[in-house]
Amino acid sequence: MLExxxxxxxxxxxxxxxxxxxxxxxxxMFGFCGANGSGKTTTMRIAMGLVRAEAGEVRWHGRPLDxxxxxxxxxxxxxRGLYPKMKVAEQVAYFAxxxxxxxxxxxxxxTEWVDRLGLGERRGDPVEKLSLGNQQRVQLAAALVSRPEMxxxxxxxxxxxxxxxxxxxxxxxxxxxxxxxxxxSSHQLDLVERLCDSVGILARGEMVAVGTVEQLxxxxxGRLLRVVVPDAPPHWAAELPGLRVVSEQAGDTLLxxxxxxxxxxxxxxxxxxxxxxxxxxxxxxLVELFREAVAVPTAPGVAA
Amino acid sequence: xxxxxxxxxxxxxxxxxxxxxxxxxxxxxxxxSSIVILVLLLGTLGLQVALxxxxxxxxxxxxxxxxxxxxxxxxxxxxxxxxxxxxxLDDEAxxxxxxxxxxxDGVLVDQASAxxxxxxxxxxxGPLQAxxxxxxxxxxxxxxxAQAGVTSLEIPEVAVTxxxxxxxxxxxxxxxxxxxxGVLYGLLILFGQFVAQGVVEEKASRVVELLxxxxxxxxxxxxxxxxLGVLGLAQIVTIAxxxxxxxxxxxxxxxxxxxxxxxxxxxxxxxxxxxxxxxxFAVAASLVSRQEDLGTVVMPTTLxxxxxxxxxxxxxxxxxxxxxxxxSYVPGLxxxxxxxxxxxxxxxxxxxxxxxxxxxxxxxxxxxxxxxxYAGALLRTSGKTKIREALRAxxx
Numbered sequence: 001m002l003e004x005x006x007x008x009x010x011x012x013x014x015x016x017x018x019x020x021x022x023x024x025x026x027x028x029m030f031g032f033c034g035a036n037g038s039g040k041t042t043t044m045r046i047a048m049g050l051v052r053a054e055a056g057e058v059r060w061h062g063r064p065l066d067x068x069x070x071x072x073x074x075x076x077x078x079x080r081g082l083y084p085k086m087k088v089a090e091q092v093a094y095f096a097x098x099x100x101x102x103x104x105x106x107x108x109x110x111t112e113w114v115d116r117l118g119l120g121e122r123r124g125d126p127v128e129k130l131s132l133g134n135q136q137r138v139q140l141a142a143a144l145v146s147r148p149e150m151x152x153x154x155x156x157x158x159x160x161x162x163x164x165x166x167x168x169x170x171x172x173x174x175x176x177x178x179x180x181x182x183x184x185s186s187h188q189l190d191l192v193e194r195l196c197d198s199v200g201i202l203a204r205g206e207m208v209a210v211g212t213v214e215q216l217x218x219x220x221x222g223r224l225l226r227v228v229v230p231d232a233p234p235h236w237a238a239e240l241p242g243l244r245v246v247s248e249q250a251g252d253t254l255l256x257x258x259x260x261x262x263x264x265x266x267x268x269x270x271x272x273x274x275x276x277x278x279x280x281x282x283x284x285x286l287v288e289l290f291r292e293a294v295a296v297p298t299a300p301g302v303a304a
Numbered sequence: 305x306x307x308x309x310x311x312x313x314x315x316x317x318x319x320x321x322x323x324x325x326x327x328x329x330x331x332x333x334x335x336x337s338s339i340v341i342l343v344l345l346l347g348t349l350g351l352q353v354a355l356x357x358x359x360x361x362x363x364x365x366x367x368x369x370x371x372x373x374x375x376x377x378x379x380x381x382x383x384x385x386x387x388x389x390x391x392x393l394d395d396e397a398x399x400x401x402x403x404x405x406x407x408x409d410g411v412l413v414d415q416a417s418a419x420x421x422x423x424x425x426x427x428x429x430g431p432l433q434a435x436x437x438x439x440x441x442x443x444x445x446x447x448x449x450a451q452a453g454v455t456s457l458e459i460p461e462v463a464v465t466x467x468x469x470x471x472x473x474x475x476x477x478x479x480x481x482x483x484x485x486g487v488l489y490g491l492l493i494l495f496g497q498f499v500a501q502g503v504v505e506e507k508a509s510r511v512v513e514l515l516x517x518x519x520x521x522x523x524x525x526x527x528x529x530x531x532l533g534v535l536g537l538a539q540i541v542t543i544a545x546x547x548x549x550x551x552x553x554x555x556x557x558x559x560x561x562x563x564x565x566x567x568x569x570x571x572x573x574x575x576x577x578x579x580x581x582x583x584x585f586a587v588a589a590s591l592v593s594r595q596e597d598l599g600t601v602v603m604p605t606t607l608x609x610x611x612x613x614x615x616x617x618x619x620x621x622x623x624x625x626x627x628x629x630x631x632s633y634v635p636g637l638x639x640x641x642x643x644x645x646x647x648x649x650x651x652x653x654x655x656x657x658x659x660x661x662x663x664x665x666x667x668x669x670x671x672x673x674x675x676x677x678y679a680g681a682l683l684r685t686s687g688k689t690k691i692r693e694a695l696r697a698x699x700x
Contacts, residue, residue: 048517050683067520068310075517079685081510086327097319098518100311142514 001025002150002181006056009042016042018205019056024150024181024198029172031192032185033286034202035294040185041078043202044154048075060150071099074148076156078185080139084128089114091127092141099146106145113141117167133164140168144175151175153184157191169195193286203294216289224282225255225263231274240269246288254282256292316519320527325535328498337494338539341487345543348483349550361387362432365402365411367395373415376439383438386431399423412436476557477566478620481647484570485640487543489613491574492581492639493606495536499582500589500602502528503678507593512682521679529582533575540574566647576660577639579667581605587674590681591689601688608636616640623649633659635666 007020016039024030034040045051047058049070057064065073083091089110096106114123117137122130127138136159143153151172157165165188172182172195186192192199193213201209201216209216225243229236230251237245237253242261246254257263270276284292311319328334362381366373374390381388391408393399399411403425410424410432422428422436449457506512506524515524544567551557588601615637619628623645632641632651638659645651680697681689 050513050516071311071518073517075514077510077513077517079510079513081512081514083327083505083511084509094319094323095514095518098311098316098515 001059001061002183003059003062004043004047004056005059007043007046007053007058008055009039009046009051009053015205017046017053020202020205020207021056022200022207022210024183026181027176027179028197029176029182029195030184031189031196031199032183032202033187033189033192033199033290034185038202038294039205040202041154044075044078044152044183044185047152048073072146072149074143074146074151074153076139076143076153078154080135082127082135082138082142085126087124087126088119088130088138089123092138092145095142096145099148101146109145109147110141113145114138117141117171132159133161136160136164140171144171149180151180151182151184153182155186156184157186157188165191189286189290199286201290201293208293209289213286213289216286217284223257224284224288225257225266226278226280226282227253227255227266227270227276228278229253229270229273229276232270233273236273237266237269240266246291252278254288313520313523316523317527317530320519320524321531321534324502324528324531328532328535334498334535341490341539341543342546345546346550349547349554349556352551352556353554361389362435363389363391363408364432364436365391365393365399365408366415367393367399367411367413368415372443373412373439376442377435380435380438380442381431384431384434386435388435396423410436412440415440476559477562477647478644480557480563480566481570481644482617482620483547484544484566484647485613485616485644487540488570488574488577488643489609489616489640491536491540492577493609495532495578496581496585496602496605496609498532499529500585500598501595502532503586503589504592504595504598507590507682507685508595510685512685516682521682522675525583525586525675525678529579529586533578533582536578537571537575540571544568544571562647566643569643569646573639573643576663576667577636580636580639580663580670581609583667583670583674587670587678590678591691591694593685593687597688609640612637612640616644619644620648633662635663638663 002024004020004022007017008015009017020039020043022030032040032043042051046053047065049065049067059065060069063069086094089107092114093103093106093110096109097103101109111123114120117140119130119134119137119141122134127135130138140156143151153172156168156172160168169191172184176182196213198210198212199216200207209219211219224246227237228251232251232253234248235245237243237248237255240255242258243266244256246256248254255266257266267276267279270279364377370390370392374392377390378388391402393402393408393411396411396413399408399413400423402408403411403423406425410422410428412420412422414420420440422433424432428436449455506515512524548563548567551563552560557563584605585602588605589598591601592598612631615627615631619625619632619641622628628641628645628649631637632645632655642651642656642659646656677691677694680694684694684697
């Protein structure tokens with residue numbers, strides 16, 4: 001298990017992390033979500049030893065990470081970084097060597113990954129001559145080339161076209177199948193929902209929700225009810241008891257009902273406005289769960 | 305494929321150093337600067353050889369016996385500070401041919417007669433006529449005195465006492481030291497810049513975050529400084545070897561032993577000076593994140609180097625002056641002043657040792673303190689970092 005345990009960090013008076021705890025199982029993919037500035041990058045940098053936590057630690061197989069273990073982590077920083085004038089294959093081989101491969105193995109692994117990521121023809125070009133998308137691939141190759149035991153990727157999908165996204169997703173799934181725990185952050189929640197075994201949502205310095213998407217749906221106290229009432233006036237449901245209007249657009253209304261709220265009363269209110277063309281329970285998408293989780297707390301946060 | 309293994313500090317430092325070297329030897333700036341230095345060096349040597357060849361010998365031919373005239377002309381030449389070579393020729397025809405061929409500058413014919421003649425191509429330029437006239441006159445005088453019965457003459461010989469017999473050698477030593485310090489200064493600035501640019505490049509391209517995920521800041525710093533240092537050392541050793549070798553081969557100096565000594569001391573001071581300035585340049589560069597901002601942070605250090613260079617040149621004129629003596633101990637200035645003092649004046653072994661020790665202490669302090677600044681500033685990739693902020697930052 002790759003465990004993050006009670007990480008705390010503040011920059012000046014700004015408390016960024018106030019006890020971040022979660023774990024990534026070997027062979028599973030963990031989607032790390034959170035609003036901009038919520039502390040995802042800081043959390044990952046703490047794991048990589050680039051930022052020192054004030055409290056808490058990150059463990060792998062029960063042991064705190066040190067330099068030697070970190071060498072076994074494939075890392076992609078949020079701010080991409082490569083030597084601009086160094087050639088693609090040489091660069092990837094250099095990072096392989098920094099992760100402990102000897103020179104022959106590093107050269108072979110670099111060639112293999114450069115070919116695999118479709119950069120075979122560009123292997124002798126300096127990185128600065130490549131398009132941003134291709135530079136991103138080199139960055140990924142640098143993270144994967146040493147056959148890491150863990151992957152920590154900060155926004156790996158940002159800036160990729162759909163084909164690139166699919167290729168990266170496939171590469172990550174393959175790592176997962178080989179038993180590597182993969183932790184990545186992303187704002188593309190549909191992608192997270194599609195790829196990840198479990199999801200963590202970071203807000204206000206803590207993990208406000210951790211679990212499989214299924215678990216999160218179940219944890220979500222209320223239930224979502226979609227009611228479409230084309231003739232209703234705006235805010236038609238605002239006054240109803242025991243529910244909250246999640247969204248409302250031209251009569252297409254999404255309602256969040258408390259456990260005890262009466263759905264039949266909602267139906268009656270809907271009918272009172274005129275036609276009802278749709279009335280059904282709905283599974284919240286991850287996007288909705290995310291909005292819910294990061295919203296300013298109305299009830300006690302679902303602490304993980 | 306072999307399994308990845310653990311890496312020690314030495315292995316990491318070596319990897320970083322190897323990358324620096326391989327990246328730099330393919331860098332246009334490095335190649336061009338190396339070629340320029342080499343061309344300058346060879347040009348200087350060539351110029352020296354060309355100027356030196358002006359002092360060629362005067363070749364005088366004599367028709368007939370040279371047993372008396374030869375030594376007399378050589379003695380005259382010595383008095384006039386001219387190198388005279390005497391060639392014996394058979395007859396006047398041979399003399400004319402020798403002059404036409406340029407084998408000799410002039411030929412004396414009818415030496416024993418009352419009217420000896422000097423044959424020359426166009427005119428008896430320079431010391432030629434004086435040498436020949438002096439020798440002939442001397443012999444004739446001795447001859448006539450002998451005929452008059454005077455056989456022994458009491459001619460007092462003037463004894464020469466040299467007040468500074470080493471003046472020439474000292475001058476050469478100073479010139480060698482100044483050239484050495486000039487090269488030292490150029491290479492310190494050049495390689496200091498390389499270090500600074502390398503640090504900023506890693507910050508500007510953000511690759512530093514990926515590097516620091518696999519190593520500690522000091523390992524990165526050490527690898528960079530060592531890698532470029534090896535290159536710099538190779539360059540100064542090459543320059544010294546070509547310079548010294550060339551000077552010896554073309555016989556430009558009278559003090560081969562001391563030339564080599566001075567060259568060695570310049571190379572040694574390069575090592576110390578480079579360690580000092582490279583560390584400062586690296587730390588200064590770590591404070592900024594763009595190449596454009598580099599000039600402002602390295603400026604103070606560059607100024608110190610310029611001052612050291614000027615003091616070093618000044619020290620060649622006054623090696624025992626207070627300024628030269630004091631600055632030859634000051635870390636940072638000593639690499640450019642001490643070699644000049646050593647060459648131009650007297651430096652006791654303890655003075656040399658003191659300067660080296662002070663320099664080593666300074667390097668130690670800079671690496672320790674500067675290393676902290678460097679480590680604290682590396683991941684601040686926006687704008688300029690203040691030294692105080694860097695010292696307060698997390699220690700990785």
